[in-house]
Each structure stands twice: as C-alpha cells, then as structure tokens.
Amino acid sequence: MELIKIYACLCDLTRLRLLNVLAQGPVCVCHFQEILQEPQVKISKHLAYLRQRGLVRAERQGNWVIYALAPKPSRELKANLACLQDCARENPVFKRDAARLKKIEPSCAWVRAGELEKAPGQYRCGC
Amino acid sequence: MELIKIYACLCDLTRLRLLNVLAQGPVCVCHFQEILQEPQVKISKHLAYLRQRGLVRAERQGNWVIYALAPKPSRELKANLACLQDCARENPVFKRDAARLKKIEPSCAWVRAGELEKAPGQYRCGC
DNA sequence: GATTCGTATGCTTATTAAGGCATACGAATT
DNA sequence: AATTCGTATGCCTTAATAAGCATACGAATC
Structure with a gap:
C-alpha cells in the first residue's frame, strides 16, 4: 500500500533530513554530504x-547526480511531506540542515537540467 | 527522535488500521479482532x-482491556494522526474497518472507565 | 480451588534494514 | 588510454521486525 511505503521511507532520520532538504529544491549528492555531514x-x-x-528522482549532470522530489506526488505523499515540513520547522536538526543549505547556496552555480526542470524549486547544484 | 518513533509506528498496515479505528474512540481487543479480522x-x-x-494507552476493565489513543499527544503525533485520517478516508481497507466498527457499535454496551475518561471519544467496549 | 475467558508474552523462523569497507561505474580530464 | 572525480553497489555484520505457535497471566465464574 502506498501509505505504508511512504511511512517506511520516513522512519529513518537520514531520509527525513534528505527529504526535508529536497523540499527546498533539487540538490546534488556532494552537497548533501556537506549539509548532513554524513559519509x-x-x-x-x-x-x-x-x-x-519513487519518492525521489535522480538525474546525471556530468559527474554529478542531482536529486529532486518526485514530479507527480500522490495525494498521500504530498500530504505527508507537508506534514513533515511542518513538524521539522521547530526541530534543531532540520533547522541546522536548512542553515547549511543556505550557506552553500550562494557559492554554487545554478544548474538547469532538462528532466528535472519539471520538479519543484530551483537547482542548487553545479559543485 | 519523536518523529522517527511515530513514523516507525505508522509503517505497518495493522498498526495503521488500529490507530485509524482508535481515532473514533476507545476500543477493546476483542472488537479489534472483529473489525480487523486478524488473529x-x-x-x-x-x-x-x-x-x-506511547501512542496508545491500555486499561483493564474486568476481563477486557480497552485501548485508547494517548491522552496528551505531541504536536507531531497530532499532526500525523490527522494526516493519516485524511489519507485513510478514501482507502477501501480503512473504509471497511470503519464500516465494521459502525456495525458493532450498537450491539455493545458503553463503558466508562476511570483513567480512560481523559481520552478523546466515547467508550465502545463492554463486549 | 479449578475452570473459563480475554489478553499478553516467550520462543522460533524469516525478512528487512542500517552501517561500513572495498570496489565498481560513468563522465571528464590529462 | 590512463587517471581522477563524483557516485553507486556488493558483501558483511549486526540489529530490528513480523508472524505464528504454544503458553502464561489476571479476572471472573463455577
């Protein structure tokens, strides 16, 4: 069932952090490393x-792989991602990630990739 | 983290069904058996x-044990239970459970138990 | 006090998942 | 063509989980 799959994806902290960052727009793996400070x-x-x-899409851009939220989320997924965003707002871990994302943003060229253009937000990668 | 714990509770269909039924009010184990049709x-x-x-509370009532949602849910829990209810509304499995609950309701004496009185909803058990 | 009823728990098996190390891959560079 | 860079995957160990069977428990009844 769709709901079970969603909750299974959400019940790990690393994945929660990834999704929460992706809610701001596509990000490449190297930036995730900086933001999450994980191997x-x-x-x-x-x-x-x-x-x-199916919660996330990947697209190669030269050497980098850019991840974005799935372009056509189900009603359930949309609802739960919104709920997560709401819950994450006050949480120190997510807030710290958001701060690191903001810090990285200016030092990073904006990339426009064909496929991912359909995804929400802007492209943050270019490394 | 509270959020992880919540999602871990939600990523199993049986638990999702239990919680969805409990959203209507306290229920005893024997009725869960009838509603979910599970051993x-x-x-x-x-x-x-x-x-x-901590998502749920139990209280003995003679031979029966009556379960109810936790009396003071965290912000995160409240949000996610509401989200679940919303998502479950259109789902055939949950709708079937809700129908079985309605069917059982009239044939069952209302019970008032001390502790659980603080929980939301009405008592459905008495078997 | 023995039995019955409703519920919980211990044990076992199988599946899934997380983390880390080493390595493989594709694209770009030299 | 060899190397480098960013990313992915295979293998291993460890831990968590689900399901079912048998059994234990507490409360009521006989």
Missing part, C-alpha cells in the same frame, strides 16, 4: 532507497 | 508495540 555511502544508499520507492 | 496474537502484539512507544 557518502550512507547518503547514497538512503537516496537509492527513496529512489527505488 | 488475536497479531493484534495484541501490535497494540503492545504502540503502547510501548
């Missing part, structure tokens, strides 16, 4: 987990 | 899971 394997595996379950 | 062990174990994590 590359860990991030890559959790992104794969989310990708395999 | 007693399964229901009892998932209720224990929810109880150990």
